Amino acid sequence: MAERFFTRxxxxxxxxxxxxxxALAGSQMDILASAAEKGLIEYPEKTGLHLLxxxxxxxxxxLHYFKELVTPNNxxxxxxxxxxxxxxxxxxxxxxxxxxxxxxxLALSYDDLRTKFEKVVFTAVIQCAGNGRAFFExxxxxxxxxxxxxxxxxxxxxxxxxxxxxxxxxxxxxxxAFDGLDRGTIPSVPxxxxxxxxxxxxxxxxxxxYEMNGEPLSMLNGFPARLVVPGWYAxxxxxxxxxxxxxDAPFEQFWMKTAYRIPDNACGCVEPGGKPKKTxxxxxxxxRSLIIEPLEGAVVKRGQPIEIMGIAFSGGYSIKDxxxxxxxxRTWAQAKLGRDLGxxxxxxxxxxxRPAKQGRYTLMAKATNSIGESQPVEGLWNPSGYLWNKIExxxxxxx
Amino acid sequence: MKxxxxxxxxxLGMSLMAASGLSGQxxxxxxxxxxxxxxxxLADGEGRDIVERNCIMCHSLDYIPMQPKFTKxxxxxxVNKMTKTFGAPVPDDDVEKIIGFLTIRYGxxx
Numbered sequence: 001m002a003e004r005f006f007t008r009x010x011x012x013x014x015x016x017x018x019x020x021x022x023a024l025a026g027s028q029m030d031i032l033a034s035a036a037e038k039g040l041i042e043y044p045e046k047t048g049l050h051l052l053x054x055x056x057x058x059x060x061x062x063l064h065y066f067k068e069l070v071t072p073n074n075x076x077x078x079x080x081x082x083x084x085x086x087x088x089x090x091x092x093x094x095x096x097x098x099x100x101x102x103x104x105x106l107a108l109s110y111d112d113l114r115t116k117f118e119k120v121v122f123t124a125v126i127q128c129a130g131n132g133r134a135f136f137e138x139x140x141x142x143x144x145x146x147x148x149x150x151x152x153x154x155x156x157x158x159x160x161x162x163x164x165x166x167x168x169x170x171x172x173x174x175x176x177a178f179d180g181l182d183r184g185t186i187p188s189v190p191x192x193x194x195x196x197x198x199x200x201x202x203x204x205x206x207x208x209x210y211e212m213n214g215e216p217l218s219m220l221n222g223f224p225a226r227l228v229v230p231g232w233y234a235x236x237x238x239x240x241x242x243x244x245x246x247x248d249a250p251f252e253q254f255w256m257k258t259a260y261r262i263p264d265n266a267c268g269c270v271e272p273g274g275k276p277k278k279t280x281x282x283x284x285x286x287x288r289s290l291i292i293e294p295l296e297g298a299v300v301k302r303g304q305p306i307e308i309m310g311i312a313f314s315g316g317y318s319i320k321d322x323x324x325x326x327x328x329x330r331t332w333a334q335a336k337l338g339r340d341l342g343x344x345x346x347x348x349x350x351x352x353x354r355p356a357k358q359g360r361y362t363l364m365a366k367a368t369n370s371i372g373e374s375q376p377v378e379g380l381w382n383p384s385g386y387l388w389n390k391i392e393x394x395x396x397x398x399x
Numbered sequence: 400m401k402x403x404x405x406x407x408x409x410x411l412g413m414s415l416m417a418a419s420g421l422s423g424q425x426x427x428x429x430x431x432x433x434x435x436x437x438x439x440x441l442a443d444g445e446g447r448d449i450v451e452r453n454c455i456m457c458h459s460l461d462y463i464p465m466q467p468k469f470t471k472x473x474x475x476x477x478v479n480k481m482t483k484t485f486g487a488p489v490p491d492d493d494v495e496k497i498i499g500f501l502t503i504r505y506g507x508x509x
Contacts, residue, residue, distance in 0.1 A: 044432035188486020
């Protein structure tokens with residue numbers, strides 16, 4: 001009956017398991033409900049993304065956005081560790097404080113970042129360390145990301161090196177710690193602070209970004225400013241920065257000493273289910289590629305030409321080549337690489353294909369970077385589900 | 400019936416107006432967003448209320464159904480991480496009940 005269907009309660013029930021909290025107006029609730037029908041949720045400043053968790057928010061990008069060379073700001077994934085996260089920033093009050101083992105402690109405003117230092121612009125892949133965790137076998141606890149915890153963004157900012165130059169690093173400095181405005185619910189939750197060795201922090205491409213794709217950072221991606229360590233996993237790219245502290249001893253808090261560590265060996269891996277003898281903080285990204293078109297399960301017409309398209313990137317070394325297989329890895333052929341936006345960006349690859357026979361085909365892509373790093377045939381395993389870069393098989397149906 | 404239609408139209412209208420409410424807003428030097436509340440209903444089962452009461456202190460409940468089906472040993476390790484590493488103040492009596500619920504409803508059962 002119509003009147004039954006149109007009661008507010010049933011409308012929401014039909015639209016998905018999204019309901020109202022005290023802080024949410026009924027009207028907003030219904031937008032969320034309609035997005036939930038498609039399995040997506042719209043957060044502030046964001047388009048519909050896959051919801052992993054809501055508090056703190058962890059949102060994954062649908063793969064089709066990766067057809068674009070640069071990822072739109074509103075489609076970039078969201079990843080926070082602890083809650084509450086910053087939801088309101090008064091730029092007249094916000095300051096980035098630089099202290100610790102320096103001669104001149106600083107408190108920089110948003111305008112200071114934009115006007116007092118040389119502006120640096122580059123395009124770089126941002127990827128969560130746990131991107132692909134859902135594919136590990138045996139399975140691993142944590143955020144169950146598939147392939148959507150990454151994106152390719154043009155960042156604008158100023159060098160950490162220039163800021164630390166202004167503050168004057170004292171001799172004997174060891175690490176530089178970066179803290180954002182997120183805090184745990186209770187004091188016992190370790191604050192999310194990440195550190196870089198001083199020599200890494202002083203590299204010329206390590207920046208404090210205040211723009212993404214020419215606009216201020218979106219709140220959920222770290223407004224007003226975040227660290228960008230191109231080539232390294234995004235665990236270091238601390239959002240909504242508040243403090244930079246130079247230390248004269250190794251920085252050993254929870255998120256460095258216990259979390260985000262990988263086996264200390266060449267592959268960063270152990271036998272599936274095993275335990276590493278020794279670990280080190282995760283750092284540079286592995287080389288990987290991903291086919292975006294066609295997607296898993298697509299139906300392709302026999303005899304009709306299509307283009308296999310995807311992306312490839314590595315931890316700061318340009319992609320030298322991408323090979324594609326349409327027969328499950330038995331034979332490989334060179335794909336054509338697209339526009340090069342620099343060594344930190346991903347690059348698009350294309351391979352024309354015209355399947356002659358009906359049947360199921362497994363498409364694969366394999367990237368190699370300029371220093372010879374490539375991708376494994378079998379997924380490499382580690383206890384936290386990091387570094388995922390297996391050569392993935394995309395099954396399509398030719399009819 | 401007419402009233403129901405009216406309510407529906409009202410909700411629809413407000414949805415359109417709220418489009419801006421879902422964006423970040425900046426007035427003066429202040430930029431703000433408001434986060435949506437997403438309700439998560441865990442599976443029925445003994446101990447669900449205890450799980451909800453304790454876990455929701457620090458994170459939304461969707462962390463639970465997101466996980467693969469873990470064994471009792473794996474869920475125990477996760478709950479211990481919450482209490483020991485993150486210091487979640489979970490009463491001792493509740494710890495076993497939480498592990499039991501997670502193992503049965505969101506795990507391998509043993």
